[in-house]
Amino acid sequence: MATGSQWMQAARPKTLPASLAPVIMGIGGALGLGSASVGKSALALLVALFFQIGVNFSNDYSDGIRGTDAKEKRVGPQRLTGAGLAAPRTVLAAALSCYAFAGICGIALCVWAGSYVLIGLGVLAALAAWFYTGGKHPYGYLPGVAEVMVFAFFGLLAVQGTIWVQAHTLPGRTWIASSGIGLLSCALLLVNNLRDIPGDQQSGKNTLAVKLGDKGSRYLFVFYLYAALVLGILSFKVRWVALVFGLAMAIWVCFPMLKVLQGARGKVLIQTLKQVGQITLGYGIAIAVGWAFQGL
Template sequence: MATGSQWIEAARPKTLPASLAPVIMGIGGAIGLGQASAGKSALALLVALFLQVGVNFSNDYSDGIRGTDAKGKRVGPQRLTGAGLAAPRTVLAAALSCYALAGICGIALCVWAGTYALIGLGVLAALAAWFYTGGKHPYGYLPGVAEVMVFAFFGLLAVQGTIWVQAHTLPWRTWVAASGIGLLSCALLLVNNLRDIPGDRQSGKNTLAVKLGDKGSRYLFACYLYAALVLGVLSFSVRWEALVFGLAMAVGVSFPMMKVLQGARGKDLIKTLKQVGQITLGYGLAVAVQWALQGL
């Protein structure tokens, strides 16, 4: 039976700051537009939190029953199902409970804001979370599809949805910054899959990293970081602040980028994953503060 600490590890708390970053950015946008609501912001954060934990548990369940996380194949953090620490149905129940809580918070937010169309997008987000590794034909096993979904839901929808339910307007700068943080989410996914290339090849998980190979994945990772940096700078409305942000980002991304380009593998990539998560959070906070103080 899994211990409490093992359940916490399976929830992968290190992924949570990066999943909350786009919502924080959206809250900053709403403040900059003079339409922020503490209650709506809190609900948006809860939706992101429960969805991310649900994704982590459902990936644990789905990869575990497929044998993707079988002993000797996995390099990353220990999984409950694959390691036999918890019954698959228990892990599944945890995932579905998180999705249900995300749904309750999301519906309450949409009803409060009068944006009922977003309920449909929320349902699509939950389905995308489940079918990443769930179902008979998970798209997480197909090259490129997962990246598109991550960009759309953890970038565009998370930022723009948070702004829309509060301000009902989406200035062009918000699209630029949302695209940037979406690319950082793609970089997180790529590092994770780069680390798991050997095991994924063995178990038939044909991710984009498997398709591109080791060298191509490392170059794509650098492109994600550079593109996100440029988009972040363009989203600032004050030039000197954009310059400071750009320089800080350039220094920040240089560490994980050089590690990856120099051939970091296995557990070293786990550290890189943490660094990119921190950069994503910093990126979201910096843009949010700029928008909140300078307006949109």
């Protein structure tokens, strides 16, 4: 039976900034527009947090029953299903419980805001989360498709949805920044898949990292970081603030970038994943603060 610590590890806390950062950015946008609501912001954060945990548990379940995460192949954090620490049905129940709670919070948020179309988008997000590794033909095993979904749901939808339910308007700068944080979420996914290339090749999981190969994946990772940096700079209203943000982020992204370009592999990339998660969170908070104080 899995321990509490193992369940926490399976929730993959290093990936949670990918879901929380865009919502924080959206809250900052709502503040900048003078339309922020504490209650709506809290619901949006709960939706993002439990949705991401549900995604992580459902991936644990789906990859585990396929044998993709077999213990002898696994390089990253231990999985519950693949390592035999928890029954597959138990992991599936945990995933569905997280989805259900996120769904309840999401429906409440949409009804409160009168934005019923977002309920449909939330259903699409849930289906995309499940079929990432679930079903007979998971798109997470196809190169490039997962990246498009991550960019759309953890970038555009998360930021813009949070702003829309509070302000009912979407200024141009919000599209620029949401694209940037979407690319950082893609960078998180890429680091994870770069680490798992050997095991994924054996299991037939044809991710974009497997398709590009080791060298190509490392160059794409650098592109994600610096493209996100440029988009972040462009999203600020005041030039000197944009300059300070750009310089700070340029220094910060050098740490994971150099590790990846120098050939970091295996468990070393777990630390890199954590660093990219922290950068994603810092990126979202910095832009949120800028928008909140300087407006959009």
